[in-house]
Each structure stands twice: as C-alpha cells, then as structure tokens.
Amino acid sequence: MSARTTIALDAMGGDRAPEIVVRGANIALQRHPDTHFLLFGSEAKIAPLLKRLPRLAQAATLHHTDEVVLDDAKPSVALRTARRSSMRLAIDAVAKGGADGVVSAGNTGAMMAIAKFALKTLPGIDRPAIATFYPTLRGESVMLDLGANIECDAENLVQFALMGDVFARTVLGLVQPTVGLLNVGSEDLKGNDSVRSAAARLRGGTSPIRFHGFVEGDDITAGTVDVVVTDGFTGNVALKTAEGTAKMFSDSLRAAFHHSPLSKLGYLLARGALKKLAARIDPRRYNGAMFLGLGGIAVKSHGSTDAFGFANAIGVAVDMQVNGLLEKIRNEIVRLNQEAPVPQSAAL
C-alpha cells in the first residue's frame, strides 16, 4: 500500500469556492507533497484554476458535478436530495475507500448529516461531535461539541468527554489529559440536569477519564483543562464569541496604533513581537473542525476562510490520516468502554 494520502475535496463549498479550495489545495500540496486530491465540482469553474497550478493539476483528479448543497439547505433535505452534489460525492469517496478523508467549507449541518449517513458512527458513540483546537494561555486545548448537537443529554456529554479524552491523547500526545464540563459555575449544584448528571457519571470511581469538574467560560482560554466538553449550542456560541472578542481586540489595537505618529512608530518597533502574537492566535491557523465519532475522517473548514485557512483544514485531515488516528480512536474507545462501559441510549 502506498504512503500517499488521498483527500476528497468539496470544491464547491464555502463563500469563495472553488477558488479558495483549489488554491488551498495547492498550498497544502507544498506542505504535504505525498497528497493526492479528488476534486468534486464544476469542471468549467475548476479546470481553469487548475491550469494555472500545474503541480496541483498533476496531483489532483477532477470529478465533475453540477449539483451543490446550498448554504441554507436543511440537512435532512440535503441528505435526501443532493445525491450528486459535490459535498455528497466527496464524502462518498471516503465511504467507498477511494479517499482517506474529506474536507468541505460548505453547509455544516448538511455535511454532518451526510457524513453520519455515509461514514456511520463508531461503536459506542450515539452522536458524532464537532471538535476544534484553539489557543489558550497555556498552549492548546480541544473543545467539543461546536454545533452538531443542539440539545444534548448526559449520555451525549459523557460520550463527548470520552472522544475528547481519546483525541487529546492521540493528537495532542497527552498521557492523561484533563477534561472539564462547561457550566455556569464550578459548584455541584450549578447548571441544568444534563451537565449535573454527566458530571456525576464522570466523577464516578470507574471512569478512566481525568475529570476536572465544571469549568466556566473564562476557563476556555485560560487553558484550565485540555478538553472542554459542552453541548453544540453553547459550544458554538462560545467559540464564535471568542472569535468575535479577538476580532474586537485586534481591530481596536490596530486603531490604537494608528492613533498618532508616536504610536505608529511604537508599532514599528514592537512589530516583530506583535506579529508572533498575531500568528499564534490567527484563526486561520485553527481552521479545520474535526467530526469526531465517525467511521471516516471528515474535516469542516470555515465557510469564509481564505486559501491559507483552507490549506490548514486539509492539513488537519492529512495529519489524522498519516498518524492513523481513526484506528487509535477506535481502539481507545473499545479499551475505555471495556474499563468503564458507556451505556448506549436506545436510539439516535
């Protein structure tokens, strides 16, 4: 078997598709020269882009389709009707073994619905979750779910904790990652039934997870725990609130530096250090949300990212494949479930 990694790309997903997808693939190819790309989308739009990128053209196979999943399509409708869409064909390529992973910047809900259907969930997992890395004061942490599951019961949260734990072990390389449940306070009696009951189970003597307890919103960026577990509604709002706050801060900072000739000079002198900081917290660096709990690698890019950001999302999928993470996650879930069985709820 060749060491080459094949990544299927939904070339039509995202605000500026297919351009940023194709240019992102080109950047990713420079970083990961052993990658082959399957591009799904409009030949008339993609072929001219490939013509200008001969190296990528050699490393890519173009599969034409006219169908796309619209950004406002209902997930269930996209699943039933868009069977020849660029997103569906890219995910199907993974399901059929033709690709090792899929990346799309399209409709998140539709992607999750199609990926669940085509790639199936791993044994022991009722619902997949969306996870991302993010920068903290102490380094990097992982948060899930970021929007796949709007309403979650205790069982879902416990499974997210399990997946996050395994993910932090295998991807962040942590021996015993700490896991926290996002809540409105750290005391036992805080929060709703789901978080209280999930915490009780994670605190239980048989749980193999190093459970820190409840964490609050400001613990996310403090890096209090390695894995922050929450429902998809709260996680989505928290992530976007953090992004928005970072934007306000950097916009205000830019304005402050433009305030006077003196402050402009100050910026020039401090520029080196400021650019390092900007690079560390650049949201494009953390682009690429992972769908965890599926039987295949699927990575969702921000719809509004640029080619640099899309290349990072491809990088996440390539890393997952190169490091055999799917198999490790699968094995770890089996092992952890044997140590402390996670009961499955009856239905999705």
Add this chain to the structure above:
Amino acid sequence: MSARTTIALDAMGGDRAPEIVVRGANIALQRHPDTHFLLFGSEAKIAPLLKRLPRLAQAATLHHTDEVVLDDAKPSVALRTARRSSMRLAIDAVAKGGADGVVSAGNTGAMMAIAKFALKTLPGIDRPAIATFYPTLRGESVMLDLGANIECDAENLVQFALMGDVFARTVLGLVQPTVGLLNVGSEDLKGNDSVRSAAARLRGGTSPIRFHGFVEGDDITAGTVDVVVTDGFTGNVALKTAEGTAKMFSDSLRAAFHHSPLSKLGYLLARGALKKLAARIDPRRYNGAMFLGLGGIAVKSHGSTDAFGFANAIGVAVDMQVNGLLEKIRNEIVRLNQEAPVPQSAAL
C-alpha cells in the same frame, strides 16, 4: 422629598469583603456626593475601615449583623434560612422603602432568589433577568440573561427581549433599539424550539420591538444589535468566554511588549493610545449587572472585583435611581404590553 439617593450595600459579599465594599463606597461617594449608604455586615470588621474614611463614615449608617450568605449556599436555602444575613437585610431595606437600591458582590443565585421574593417581579414579567452593558466595535450594547434562568422557554425569551428593549430606550437613550436572539446560525431553522418559537413571535406583525433576527456569538462584540437576548446558561458562558478571551489577548500583548528592548520601547511610544484602549475595555468599567424585571433596583457586582469596580456597580444603581428608570421601565412595559400583550405563563 430629598434628592439624596440611599443605596444599601451587602458589605460582606465578594472575595475581599468588606474591604473592597467600603473602599468602593468611598470612591462612589466622590462621584455621587448626594449618596447615603446603608452598610450591612460585621461591625467589628467594618467600623475600623470606616474610621479611616471620615467622609464616608459621615455618609453611611452601619447596621450590624453576624450572618452572611456563603458563596456556595443554595439559593433556596439562603432564602429560607439566612434571614439576618447582610445580603438579606440590604435587600429588605429596598423592599421596605429605606433604600433606593441594593448592591452586592455576593452569591448571585441567592441574591436573585431573595430579590425576587422581597422586591417581587414587575407585572407582565414571569422571571427577572440579569443584564449588563459591554463594549462593542460600534459602542455599547446590552445582553441578557446572564445566568438567572438556566433554562428558558420562548415566553421567557420574549419577555427578556421586551425588558432589554425598554432598558436600551431608557438607559442607552436609543429611540428604536435593535434586538437580536442569540443562536448558532442566522437561518430560521437553526437552534432549539425556544429560540425558534421566540423569534416567530418577535417577528410577528404586532410586536413593537425592532427585531433584527438571530445573531451569533461573533455578533455580540461586533455590536450587530443593541440588545442581545439569550437564556441564562448561554449568556453566562458567552460573557465569561468574552472576558477570558480579552484576558488572554491582553496577557499575550503584555508578554509581546516585554519580548525585547525594542518592543519595550515600542510600548512606551504607543502607551497613550494603548491605555485609552485598555480603559475602554476594562472589565471593571462594566462591573454591575442589573437585575431587570424586579420591583426595585438591585445590582450585582463581580465577586472578584476591586474597589474601583465595586464603585462602578454602585454607580449603576445610583444612575438607575437618579434617572427614575424603574418607573420608566414599569410604564414602558405597560405601554408595550398594551400594544402587543405578552401572555403570562401559569406559574414561575
């Protein structure tokens, strides 16, 4: 009737009480010289502090009590048992007409439970909410609920929208404030039943509110709307996530400026503009969360604030009183309810 405003202070609430409470009152007195303070708490601890602040001592009346509401006390237990606590006596002073408003940095849940019991909710409001101002890229906005109501139905959210609208009119002085519902996407089908059904009602032709629609986490600091409405779980997490992100940003920035002699010099040159920015987004400036929907003025300070922050929380209560906001809010709710009756649910 005298123009003097009387504010009751829970002198024992907060991480560094009674010191920051007394010193905060002293700062507030300089800003609002016509204020009289009722201090509730341990005489042995408060009297020595007052001795060093003769002007405050003249403007304050000390009411001794040994009881305090503990930070981890369950709200229902605090309500039933802590009848002689500093928090309870301070709130009771408002209920009995002896004070115009109350400020505490103590247990939020206990304060809300006691305030609801003692001050009652306004007609047309089932549940009070906690609201705060915060800085945005466009100016200032208001968000509610920040943690009083962990689970909210559509009816609660509609009432929060109403209170937020009235508050923005009377306090921010906006003629027709825009109101947004926090969600995981802007499309109609996004979110849970509560937000979808609340949005449908706010969009309805008879609603007097200028409803923008759904907003996402990054809209909070973008200032997309004047009033952000959400349930207390999400609002609490979002607010603390924003605070944590701002802290990460400012800590990292400080480190960047200390990186080299050149960057230190850069900081010195840009310092004036940077300090203006720091002052604008200083969390102490926005300290003082308002309990809206009650028949009295109650303001909650951050438990970990300093004297400057506590003085700002007192300032919020004084401003509400001086501007007759309670009456305006009461009248506006009646007026808006006449235009578009808000049905009340059967029970709390």
